[in-house]
Amino acid sequence: MPEGHSIHRLARQFTDVFGGQRVRVSSPQGRFTAGAALLDGREVVGASAHGKQLFVHFGPDGAHHLRVHLGLYGAFDFGGDEHFAGASSIGAPRRIGEREVAGCTPDDGEPAYAGPPPPVGAVRMRMVSDHGWADLRGASACEVLSTEEMRAVRAKLGPDPLAADALVPGAAGRADPEDAAPSSSAGEFARRLGATRTMIGTVLMDQARVAGVGNIYRAEALFRGGIDPWLSANRLAPEQVDALWCDLVALLRAGVRDGRIVTTDEADRPDPASAIWPEQAHYVYQRAGQRCRRCPQTVAVTEVSGRKLYWCPGCQG
DNA sequence: TCTGGATGTCAAC
DNA sequence: TTGACCTCCAGAC
Structure with missing residues (x-):
């Protein structure tokens, strides 16, 4: 599975390309139909990651959160117009090596974005905005949580080396012995x-x-x-x-x-x-x-x- | 066409 | 500790 670094990249990518936009959410495979219906038509407020857990936060009330865990096989594929810069695939390596597949831009000779292609394979969840789309395959978890439920999931997790406070000076008694401030991570x-x-x-x-x-x-x-x-x-x-x-x-x-x-x-x-x-x-x-x-x-x-x-x-x- | 393997997690025993 | 989950791909046959 993609380790924590990939999930943080995913969170950044979701925030960049879906943040502030109203999205259509569906489940071509049919295994996320009820959850998709809860999110369909809502605005994406942003996304965050804690370890290997990805959370996509939805408005307008901030009470709906999509939780995705890619497990061993899961991966996201992205596509769209020039607003969809960055990786076009993040997740399980699919025997192509760990490196992500880079996205294409219109400068590469790609035709202009005309909506997502027909879903190929078992697409658990598809998210579509005016500028692009994301397909999720093979995830071990894909569900909609309330804010309380999301907090409960996060509370069970240990500290994340990618947390913002990961290297607070003096946190582990290293960077500055004079600084006795405890570090949460x-x-x-x-x-x-x-x-x-x-x-x-x-x-x-x-x-x-x-x-x-x-x-x-x-x-x-x-x-x-x-x-x-x-x-x-x-x-x-x-x-x-x-x-x-x-x-x-x-x-x-x-x-x-x-x-x-x-x-x-x-x-x-x-x-x-x-x-x-x-x-x-x-x-x-x-x-x-x-x-x-x-x-x-x-x-x-x-x-x-x-x-x-x-x-x-x-x-x- | 079949099989094994892969950056993971959880429930059952 | 083991097996199920679940998807795709490379290699063997």
């Missing part, structure tokens, strides 16, 4: 890690402890921190927790900026001149059996809770 991360003996490799995938991290960021952040995935979360040193949080913030922010997950530092890419995607983008993820980029060891893989965990026994021992 970094401090919460440290508190939730310190409260469990569960292995850190499992904790990072638990959305109630940290929201937005998935299998790639889990493996890559632990490698970059030199952290043994089997170490109990509450055994991590405070400076390790602090560094891990800061690295997650940096990695996910880069993912939002670039629209893809690249975790390797330039010095660790054997051929910096070549395109780094996909061969050089990761340290350990999907590199089982290959030599570590930083030591002579071979990258290992083990199944943990049904998901593949990649790590380097040399760097993370």
